[in-house]
Amino acid sequence: MTDIVVRSIDERDVPFLWEMLYASLYTRAEDEPFERDIIHSPGLSKYVEGWGRVGDFGFVAVATHGGQDRRLGSITLRFFNEQNAGFGYVNAETPEMGMAIIEEARGQGVGTRLIQAALEEAKQRGIAAVSLSVDPDNEAIRLYRRFGFVEVGMCDTSVTMVCTIQ
Structure with missing residues (x-):
């Protein structure tokens, strides 16, 4: 039997975060x-480079089967400012969320569990809102809407969405 555990990101996950950054490119x-x-371009590397700085938080979904662990996906939240704004930037008080799931684990509830963990942690930290950027043709947009993310603008060809934390 395979169990899926969602745990906080730690330093051993940083190489996987780079993999997931690539996987998130629609x-x-x-x-x-x-x-x-x-x-590794400046516009993208900012999402992982130096992971673990003040304010960074996120989770990794891990499947455990027979004593073997396999990472299935990650969700990261990172604060930016106007000078290094990400694609989903709205303001310096709103962390930008990035999420990716390995291809063979998509559609199995992994993203749902990661978003639940991230929004709960944001609430515990007193964060008022979370933003993200998504291609309008990416099926993940439906998942984000289910969690209350609403479209607030465009950056290049991507939709910027925000979820107000209750």
């Missing part, structure tokens, strides 16, 4: 995939 079926080293 491409349509007819498009060529991005080169892997695109994640």
Whole structure:
């Protein structure tokens, strides 16, 4: 039997966060995939580089089976400011959320569990809202809407969404 555990990110997860950053880059079926080293460009590397700074938090979903652990996905929340704004930036008090699930684990509730953990932690930290950026054609947008994320704008070709924490 496989159990899925959602736990806080620690330093051993940083290489996986880089993998998930790449996995989070949405491409349509007819498009060529991005080169892997695109994640080291300044516009993207800011989401993982130096992970563990003050204010950073997030979770990893891990499947355990027969004593073996396998990471299934991650969710990160990181604060930015106007000078290093991310694609889903709304203000310096609102962390930007990034999430990715490995392909074979999508559609199995992993994203739901990660978002639940992230929003609960944000609430405990007294954070008023969380933002994200998503391609309007990405199916994940439906999941985000289920959690109360609403569209507040566009950045390039991505929708910026915000969830007010209750």
